[in-house]
Amino acid sequence: MPSKITSAMNIPVVDFSPWKDPQDRTGHPQVAQEIVDTFKNVGFVYLVNHSLPGIVLDETFDWTKCFFSLFEEDKMKAPHPEGWAVYRGYSWPGLEKISHVSAGNNDELLKEMKQVPDVKEIYDMGSERNFHQPNQWLPEDTLPGFRDFMNQFYWECGQVADEVLRAIAVGLDLEDKAYLAKKHSGENHHQRLLHYLPVPAEDLEKERASRCMAHTDWSTLTLLFQDDCGGLELEDVPKPGTFIPAAPIKNAVVVNARDVLQMWSNNKLKSTNHRVTLLPLSDRFDGENGMTHERFSIPFRASIARSVLPARHVNPTMSIPNEALQKLLQEIETQAITSQQQLNITKAQITAKQKNARLLELTSKELSTLPKETKVYEGVGKMFVGVPMQAVDKRMSSENTTLKTDISGLEKKLDYFETTHTKARENLEAILKPRK
Numbered sequence: 388m389p390s391k392i393t394s395a396m397n398i399p400v401v402d403f404s405p406w407k408d409p410q411d412r413t414g415h416p417q418v419a420q421e422i423v424d425t426f427k428n429v430g431f432v433y434l435v436n437h438s439l440p441g442i443v444l445d446e447t448f449d450w451t452k453c454f455f456s457l458f459e460e461d462k463m464k465a466p467h468p469e470g471w472a473v474y475r476g477y478s479w480p481g482l483e484k485i486s487h488v489s490a491g492n493n494d495e496l497l498k499e500m501k502q503v504p505d506v507k508e509i510y511d512m513g514s515e516r517n518f519h520q521p522n523q524w525l526p527e528d529t530l531p532g533f534r535d536f537m538n539q540f541y542w543e544c545g546q547v548a549d550e551v552l553r554a555i556a557v558g559l560d561l562e563d564k565a566y567l568a569k570k571h572s573g574e575n576h577h578q579r580l581l582h583y584l585p586v587p588a589e590d591l592e593k594e595r596a597s598r599c600m601a602h603t604d605w606s607t608l609t610l611l612f613q614d615d616c617g618g619l620e621l622e623d624v625p626k627p628g629t630f631i632p633a634a635p636i637k638n639a640v641v642v643n644a645r646d647v648l649q650m651w652s653n654n655k656l657k658s659t660n661h662r663v664t665l666l667p668l669s670d671r672f673d674g675e676n677g678m679t680h681e682r683f684s685i686p687f688r689a690s691i692a693r694s695v696l697p698a699r700h701v702n703p704t705m706s707i708p709n710e711a712l713q714k715l716l717q718e719i720e721t722q723a724i725t726s727q728q729q730l731n732i733t734k735a736q737i738t739a740k741q742k743n744a745r746l747l748e749l750t751s752k753e754l755s756t757l758p759k760e761t762k763v764y765e766g767v768g769k770m771f772v773g774v775p776m777q778a779v780d781k782r783m784s785s786e787n788t789t790l791k792t793d794i795s796g797l798e799k800k801l802d803y804f805e806t807t808h809t810k811a812r813e814n815l816e817a818i819l820k821p822r823k
């Protein structure tokens with residue numbers, strides 16, 4: 388039965404309080420069913436009354452704001468280490484996208500993606516006991532207390548993720564109710580602090596800058612805490628290409644199923660495409676320059692234990708050692724994310740060029756109805772200059788040919804990115820899907 392309470396746009400809101408009491412399980416099955424139902428239909432759910440009190444969430448946002456308000460040179464005391472498959476330390480605006488693309492050594496694409504910079508800065512951390520990806524901390528005196536607080540928050544989020552995983556197992560009626568939770572040691576999760584910078588709203592509208600392009604998440608679950616700015620949107624499962632807002636609800640955590648959970652559930656649970664964009668509201672920006680509000684969010688990404696993969700889920704014909712497998716997985720994941728971003732950029736480029744071509748065709752049609760000697764004018768800077776109609780016609784026809792060639796080239800590129808993306812996802816599936 389679908390959850391009765393829903394957010395403004397029909398993303399169910401589930402009261403998670405029965406799962407906070409391990410002694411009394413009477414309320415568990417209903418909540419578990421509600422979560423699984425919404426993961427099947429929407430892929431996202433808001434959980435309220437989870438075990439993280441509002442006061443702790445407020446404090447976490449305060450620390451996040453303190454971190455990002457440090458001077459650049461201070462934030463750079465905990466820099467993101469070199470390498471594209473690393474999720475630790477401080478990434479300055481634009482670094483993440485650029486480092487993803489560099490991994491592919493694709494200079495042309497790098498140039499294109501740099502034209503649409505990501506306007507966010509990031510701080511990534513994980514477990515202190517994860518020696519494969521050591522945390523990058525600021526010196527304690529730069530922001531005293533930050534490290535302790537964030538470490539504690541990490542484990543508290545891990546606890547909520549554990550409870551949700553147990554609820555999903557109950558909702559799916561798995562024989563072992565701890566089956567999913569046991570695949571997570573807690574050491575491999577990833578906690579991210581995000582600061583979306585204020586930018587001219589027009590840059591986002593005209594796609595000269597992006598906050599976070601449409602994507603699905605890797606691994607099993609994301610717990611997302613967002614401030615009151617808004618902008619998160621998810622794809623409407625029955626209407627691909629249409630996005631609905633996941634508006635902020637004070638103290639709720641937005642939980643979504645990720646790719647591995649979708650694979651493990653044989654596609655029953657949906658890993659839904661989502662993005663962060665400009666709010667479609669009149670108050671979406673401030674001041675004379677139409678600057679967007681800054682936005683803070685904190686995604687906690689629950690990830691499977693390193694030991695889970697080779698032991699249980701690897702195709703037996705692939706005798707790849709653990710380390711190499713982890714690296715391979717990260718490479719394929721990066722390829723999947725990058726090709727998805729490339730796909731989105733190419734689609735936007737095709738749409739823009741098609742719009743221009745249509746405009747030229749309409750203008751040309753209009754001109755053809757006028758007598759040949761009609762005077763026509765073209766804009767040059769702030770002036771209008773009279774030009775012979777044949778010259779305008781010739782220019783438009785040549786522009787149209789160029790546009791058609793560009794569109795055909797872009798369509799080929801789109802096809803290539805689509806194939807790369809599908810292949811990357813198939814490879815991930817081949818490695819991670821449990822054998823029958």
Ligand SMILES: O=C(O)CCC(=O)C(=O)O
Binds near residue numbers: 581599613
């Ligand atoms: O900032 C947000 O609200 C979403 C971020 C996100 O989707 C991600 O980090 O995977």
Ligand SMILES: [Fe+2]
Binds near residue numbers: 602603604661
């Ligand atoms: Fe995401």
